[in-house]
Amino acid sequence: MSAPIATPAQTAEPLLDVAGLHVEYPGHERAAVEEVAFTLAAGETLALVGASGSGKSVTARAIAQLDPNARYVGSVRFAGEELIGASPATLRRLRGEGVGMVFQEPLSALNPLHSIGRQIGEALGLHRGIAGKALRAAVLELLERVHLADPRVLGAYPHQLSGGQRQRVLIAMALACRPRLLIADEPTTALDAHLRVQILQLLKGIATADGMGLLLISHDLVMVRGFADRVAVMCEGRIVETGAACEVFDAPSHPATRALLAVRQARLAPPVASGAPAALSVKGVCCDYLHQPGIFKRPQTVRALAPADFELARGETLGIVGESGSGKTTLALSVLRLAREGRGEIVLGGGEHGQLRFDRLSGPALRAARSRMQVVLQDPFSSLSPRMTVGEIVEEGLLIHRPELTPAQRRQAVIDVLGEVGLQTDVLERYPHAFSGGQRQRIAIARALILAPEVLVLDEPTSALDAHIGLQVLKLLAELQRRHGLSYVLITHDLSVVRALAHRVIVLQSGEVVERGTVETLFTTPEHPYTRQLLAAAQYLPAA
Template identity: 45%
Template sequence: MRLPLLQVRDLHIAFNQGEVVKGVSFNLALGEKLALVGESGSGKSVLALSLVKLIEGAKLSGRCLWTRQDEVNLVPDATDAPNTLDLVKLRERDLEPIRGQDIAFVFQEPMTALNPVFSVGEQIAEVLQIKRGMTREEAWHEAIDLIKVTGIAEPVRRAKSYPHQLSGGQRQRVMIAMALACRPRLLIADEPTTALDVSVRSQILDLLDHLQYRFGMAVLLITHDLEAVRRFADRVLVMEKGVIVEQGDAKEVLAEPQHAYTQKLLNSQPIRDVVVPPTDAPVMLQGWGLGVQYPASGGGVKAWFIPKKFTALQDVNFVLRQGHTLGVIGESGSGKTSLALAALGLLPIQGQMKVSGHSWSGKSKVDLPLRRMVQVVFQDPFSSLSPRMNVSEIITEGLAVHLPELDALGRLRRVLIALSSVGLTEQEFPNLLSRYPHEFSGGQRQRLAIARVLVLDPKVIVLDEPTSALDVTTQKQVLQLLQKLQKQRGLSYLLITHDVDVIRAMAHQVLVVQNAKLVDSGNLDHILHHSTHPYTRLLVNAGYDKK
C-alpha cells in the first residue's frame, strides 16, 4: 500500500460571506495522480490554496495531515502520529519550509504568475538560491537543466528569454520547471492547460505524467476538463458547491457516474444544433490575399534604417455567408487572432476585405456604418468589460457612437431586448442595469459581452475564443446561446478557436491556419474526417481520446 502523503479530514473553509468548502475528506498517496473537478466557483482552487494557507482571510477547521520527511525540522502536533504535521494548525513560519519545497504549485495563467522584468532563468534560479541555498552560478546551471527537463528546445537561450518572448506552452513549461526546482513531494497543478491550444494541452499533460513518474511525486490536478481527468488521473474527486459529491477510480467514475452532478458534467459536451443555411446565401464578409505584418524587434542600428517586418498572416482567402459560421482553427501564434483583427478593420492589411459587398478598411468615417455591422466578442469577458461601468453603461456605450439619434427610452428598450436575448432579466437579477461585472459569474459576463454586441444589431460577429475561459457546463450554455441567436437573427460568425469540439459544434466551413498561412480549408465533414493534410490531422487527433 502506498504511503498516505496527505490526509484531509472534515475540512471546512469559510470567509466572512459564508462557508465555501464544507466537510471535505480525502487521501493522497505518494506517487498518485489525483484530479479535483468541478465547475467554476465550486471551491476547487480555494481548497488547494488553503492547504498551505495561501488565501488571506480564510478560516479553516478540520485537519490536513502531512506526512513529513525525517529531515523536516518541525514539531508535529502531539495528538497526531509522530511523522505527521497538521497543516491547519501550523504557524506561518512553520509553513514556510513546506511551501514551494514540499508542496509546489503550477498556476493557470503563467503570464500573470511570472515576473515580466526578469528572464525566466533568473526566476527559476531565484527559487533555487532561496530554497536550496545554491550559489548564483549553481542556481543558473540548475535552472537551465530544469528548463531542458521540461522539454523546451534551446534551454540556454530560452533561460535568457523574458515571459513575453515565449509561447503559452513554453511559459507553462517554465512554471513546471520552477515548481520542480525543490523536488516537491506534492505538485498542485491548478488548471494548467485551460489557456492552451489543444495540441499544447496534450503535450503539457504528457509532460506532467512523465515528470510525475520520473520524480515519484504526487500530483493534484485541478481542472474542469473531464477529458484531462480521463487521460491523466488515477483517482478523481468531484466537487459541487464546496462538497465532494463523488470520488473513486477515475476511469470507473467517468464510465459509470453515480451522482447527478457528475453526470451533468459528463453531458456538458457541446452539442451541434445549427441549421444548414443556403450555400448561395448573401456574402457578408470576404477577404482576398489578406496579409498582416508587424514591426519586428531587434536588428540593432540597421533597424532604424531598414525596418524589419514580422509576417503574422500571409495570402489568406475566405468567404463568410449570411447565417454561416466560418471556423478558424490553429495553434497559438498561428495567425488566427491577426485574421480576426483584420476582419474587424483594426489592423492595416495587404489584400482586400469587403463587408456586405462594400470595401472595408475600418479606418475612415465612411466605414462607420459598416463597423456597426461587424462586432466582436472577446475571449475573456472580465478583461473586456470595464470594471468601472455598470451594465447599463456597458451596453449603451456602442449606441452613443452608432445610433446617437436614439432618445433615452429608445436606448433603454434596445438594452432590455439585448439582455433578454442572452437570458439576463430583471426578474432573475434585481437591479440588473446598475450592477457591475464583478457581480456576475464568468458565463454571465460572457452573456453581457454578447448583449453589448447584439444591441447594435450586427450582421457579422467575430468570436475570438468565446468559451476558452469558461468551465465545461458554461461553455455548453454559451455555445447553445450562440446557436439560438444565429437561428433567430441570421447572424454570421467568424469563430476563432483552438478547440476542435467547439468547431464540431458550431462551424459550417473551416479554415486551418499554420505559421501565418492558410494550409487547409473545407466544410466541417471534410476537415474532421477526410482531410489528408498532416497539420489538420494533428489538430483533430490532438483532441483527447473520446470514449
C-alpha cells in the same frame, strides 16, 4: 480468504489530506466550499472537476491559503503538517518549496513589466540559490521541458507570447522549485489538443517519477479520463461523487457528473441558407512583426501570418484551428484591425448596412464600423476593466454606438443580454474579480452581443468554461445565429467546439493555411498530416 493487497495510497500517509473544509468570504451568506474532504498520495493524480463556480478553484487556493480575506474552517494537512492556522512564515515556505501552482489565467498571473527569463529566474534564485550562467541554463532547461526551447522566449514579455505559450511559462515557473505537490488549475485551457496531451504527459510523468502529487482542476473531461488516477466531482461547493477515473466516467451516479459527460458529441450549427450573401470577405491578410534581438543586433522581420483568404456567408461559422502560436489569434486581430502590423483586404458585405471596405477606414469612421464586427477575447479577466461594474462593462458599447437610448432602455438591454448568457440581475453592481473564470467569459460574450453585430469573432469563447456551461453558451450562439443570421469567425483549439458550431474549417500551422474544408470532411477524411495529428490528440481519430 486472504486480505486484499493494499496499494501505496492505502498503506502510506497521504501527501495531502483535506477534511471538513469550509471556505467563507466576507459579505457572502453562503460558504463557497462546504464539507470538502479528499486525500492525495505522492505520485498520484487527482482530478477535481465540476461546473464553473462549483468551488474547484476555491478549494485549490485554500490549500495554500491564497485568499487572505477568506475564513477557513476544517483541516488541510500537507506531509503531516496542518496548514489551517499556520504562521505566515510557514505558508511562505510552503508556497515556495512545497506546493507549486499553475493558475487559470496566465496573462493576469504574469508580470507585464518583467521578461519571461527574469520571472522564471526569480523563483530559482530565491528558493534554490542559482545565479549567473547556471541560472540562464536552468531557465532554458525548464522552458525546454514545457516545449518552449527558443532562447528568444527569455527576453520576451507576456504580451508578446500566445495564450498557450504563456500557459507553458506558468507551468515552468511552478516546476522551478521542484514542488512535492503541484496544483494545476486548468493548465491546458489555452492549448490546442496536441499540446494538451504533451503538457499533461509531462506533468503526469514528473508526478510519477518524482513522487509528486498532482491535483488537476479541469473541465476537459476527455483529458481527465486519460491522465487522472481518481476523480472528484464538485457541485455547488461540495464533492458529490468520487472514485477511480474509469469508474466515474463509465458509470456516473450523480446528475452533475452525467451532465458534464453529455456534451462532447453535440452538433448545434444551424444550416446556412442557400445563396446566402457574403458577410465578410478576406483576401491576402498577413502579419509581419519586427523583432529586436538585442541592442547591437539588426532587427529581424518575423512572419506571424502568411497571406490568407476566406469568405464568410451570412449565418455561417468558420472555425480556425491550429496549435498555440500557429497564428489563429493574429489572423483574428488582423481582420479586426487591432493588429497594427496586419494588412490585407477586409470587406464587410451585404445586409441592410451595405458593403464596406473595412481595411480602408480610420478614425471616427472605423470606430463607427466596429459595431458591425465585435470580438470576444481569449482572456476575460484581462479584457474586463477591474474598475467597472458588470453593468457598466456591458453597457459601454451602447454609450458609444447607441447614444440615442435612454438610461432606462440601456439598463433593460443590459439585463436582457445578461439573461441570455445565464446571468441574473444581481450581477450588475459587482466587479469582475468577484466571478469565476466561466462567469467572466459570459460577461465578455454579453458585452459583444449587446450591439447585435453582423460578424462576431470568437477567440476561444469557451476556453474558461466547463463542458456543461460551455454547451449552454454554444447553444445560445447557435440560437442567435439562427434567429438573426449572425456570422461567426470561431478561433479555438477545442475541436468539440468546432464540431458543434462550425460549418467550415481552416487549419493553421506555423502561420500558414495547410487545410480547409467542411466540418464533415475535416473530421472524417482529413488530408494533411498535421490535421490528422490534431484529431488524434483530441481522440477523434486513432493515434498514428
